[in-house]
Amino acid sequence: MSFLLAIDQGTTSSRAILYSAALAPLASAQQEFAQIFPQSGWVEHDPQEIWDSVLSCARRAMAGIDPRKVAAIGITNQRETTIVWDKITGKPLHHAIVWQDRRTADFCDTLRAGGHEGMVTARTGLLLDPYFSGTKLKYILDLVPNARARAEKGEIAFGTVDSFLIWHLTGGRVHATDATNAARTMLYDIGAGAWDTDICQLLDIPMKILPQVRDSADDFGHTDPAILGAAIPIRGVAGDQQAATVGQACFEAGMMKSTYGTGCFALMNTGETRAHSKSKLLTTIAYQLGGKPTYALEGSIFIAGAVVQWLRDGLKIIDAAGQTQALAESADAGQDLLIVPAFTGLGAPYWAPSARGAMFGITRATTRAEMARAALQSVGYQTLDLITAMRADWPAPDGAVLRVDGGMVASDYTMQFLADIIGAPVDRPEQTETTALGAAYLAGLGAGLCPEPRDFAKSWALERRFTPQMSEAERAAKTARWGRAVQATLAV
Numbered sequence: 001m002s003f004l005l006a007i008d009q010g011t012t013s014s015r016a017i018l019y020s021a022a023l024a025p026l027a028s029a030q031q032e033f034a035q036i037f038p039q040s041g042w043v044e045h046d047p048q049e050i051w052d053s054v055l056s057c058a059r060r061a062m063a064g065i066d067p068r069k070v071a072a073i074g075i076t077n078q079r080e081t082t083i084v085w086d087k088i089t090g091k092p093l094h095h096a097i098v099w100q101d102r103r104t105a106d107f108c109d110t111l112r113a114g115g116h117e118g119m120v121t122a123r124t125g126l127l128l129d130p131y132f133s134g135t136k137l138k139y140i141l142d143l144v145p146n147a148r149a150r151a152e153k154g155e156i157a158f159g160t161v162d163s164f165l166i167w168h169l170t171g172g173r174v175h176a177t178d179a180t181n182a183a184r185t186m187l188y189d190i191g192a193g194a195w196d197t198d199i200c201q202l203l204d205i206p207m208k209i210l211p212q213v214r215d216s217a218d219d220f221g222h223t224d225p226a227i228l229g230a231a232i233p234i235r236g237v238a239g240d241q242q243a244a245t246v247g248q249a250c251f252e253a254g255m256m257k258s259t260y261g262t263g264c265f266a267l268m269n270t271g272e273t274r275a276h277s278k279s280k281l282l283t284t285i286a287y288q289l290g291g292k293p294t295y296a297l298e299g300s301i302f303i304a305g306a307v308v309q310w311l312r313d314g315l316k317i318i319d320a321a322g323q324t325q326a327l328a329e330s331a332d333a334g335q336d337l338l339i340v341p342a343f344t345g346l347g348a349p350y351w352a353p354s355a356r357g358a359m360f361g362i363t364r365a366t367t368r369a370e371m372a373r374a375a376l377q378s379v380g381y382q383t384l385d386l387i388t389a390m391r392a393d394w395p396a397p398d399g400a401v402l403r404v405d406g407g408m409v410a411s412d413y414t415m416q417f418l419a420d421i422i423g424a425p426v427d428r429p430e431q432t433e434t435t436a437l438g439a440a441y442l443a444g445l446g447a448g449l450c451p452e453p454r455d456f457a458k459s460w461a462l463e464r465r466f467t468p469q470m471s472e473a474e475r476a477a478k479t480a481r482w483g484r485a486v487q488a489t490l491a492v
Contacts, residue, residue: 002071006440009077011262016057019440029060041102044095067229074236074443076243077161079184082136097136104135105353123189125283134186138203151206158209171224176212179288180242217446236442241265247434249457260408264304279389280349299348299386303341307375317368327372337361337374340489349389358489380418381482405434420470430461
């Protein structure tokens with residue numbers, strides 16, 4: 001029997017899932033790691049802790065099996081998070097600067113004022129925003145003594161988390177990434193399929209520091225036998241949202257998925273067409289197979305599941321995320337509390353990195369139940385903003401369905417409110433961990449074990465469809481109130 005191992009390295013935890021060759025999950029392991037907040041709006045991770053957690057999870061998921069029977073490994077990862085490391089020792093030069101981090105916002109404003117955003121967007125599909133890796137990498141090269149000179153000499157390497165893991169898994173033999181991760185750095189021309197010399201010069205980034213770019217199902221080398229007990233091929237790599245798009249079998253133009261983890265990310269497949277958004281959405285690569293990119297429109301919400309973590313770890317009004325559904329259902333229907341969770345700015349379609357969170361409608365009668373309900377509803381409202389923007393850029397066909405995945409979709413309350421507020425069906429699949437599934441499928445495709453995308457799509461299975469129950473009048477009133485709340489938040 002052959003197995004596939006998916007490594008799913010996320011923002012707050014690492015996970016490994018062992019699959020059969022038929023993509024049935026067999027065993028898994030998960031481990032959280034520390035979130036580092038040096039100051040307001042800054043978010044860091046310890047890359048060594050990321051690597052240790054990945055290695056621990058992989059070994060636990062593979063416990064009891066012959067590692068030689070693992071046909072391939074697939075890697076999916078938190079995107080944009082930026083790591084620079086020494087090529088000799090493998091040690092990071094600085095903490096990883098996480099995708100949520102906003103420390104380069106002023107520099108992005110300077111670039112925008114200098115008239116550079118049009119060129120950057122035309123080539124990369126992205127906006128000038130601290131969200132992306134490019135300005136984070138410049139920050140590290142500026143900050144760490146001799147880093148830029150060492151980069152010029154080829155002594156240090158840059159990568160998103162996938163590259164860092166590939167480098168360590170292969171014992172330092174492979175410095176590579178895939179097209180979906182490269183497309184999130186703000187350094188990669190998604191039309192030309194190459195690192196962009198002009199943007200690298202603009203940011204003073206030596207190109208020797210950049211990884212090789214390969215397909216999403218490709219040869220990324222073999223693991224060092226000392227790490228997992230065998231030389232296992234690494235055959236699939238994709239950023240987490242693109243891996244979820246693959247796992248949701250969104251292979252046809254117009255199909256859309258939304259993933260609810262720490263943040264929320266909606267992607268719409270646009271096929272061979274690079275749609276240019278008029279609504280501040282991103283144009284990105286959904287996946288790349290056989291050297292041919294498939295494009296997508298993407299909307300990004302920075303805070304989704306993280307708002308529930310805030311209730312638990314910040315306010316300490318819940319002990320576990322699972323409590324929020326019962327609290328929301330018990331909330332006072334006469335109160336209409338709103339939370340705009342702009343803890344690290346607002347993403348699409350506003351792109352306001354300086355915005356901070358706000359709460360509206362508090363009364364003396366407000367309790368943790370109303371706060372839990374508002375937290376869950378904030379995810380639906382933010383998704384509505386994304387879908388409204390997407391429909392303006394790429395009109396949805398009649399009966400368009402939103403496929404959902406990620407930890408938050410286990411909440412029936414949240415999914416029903418989502419369907420109600422967007423006014424469209426929401427489909428929850430049987431396998432909701434579609435990010436890891438997508439990574440496993442890409443690995444299996446690269447290893448020759450899994451079928452082509454069209455045949456894989458036939459295996460997608462629905463667990464439950466949520467259909468809109470809210471009246472048009474109530475939806476319009478709630479949507480208008482949310483819009484006023486966002487504008488008030490932006491005005492502060």
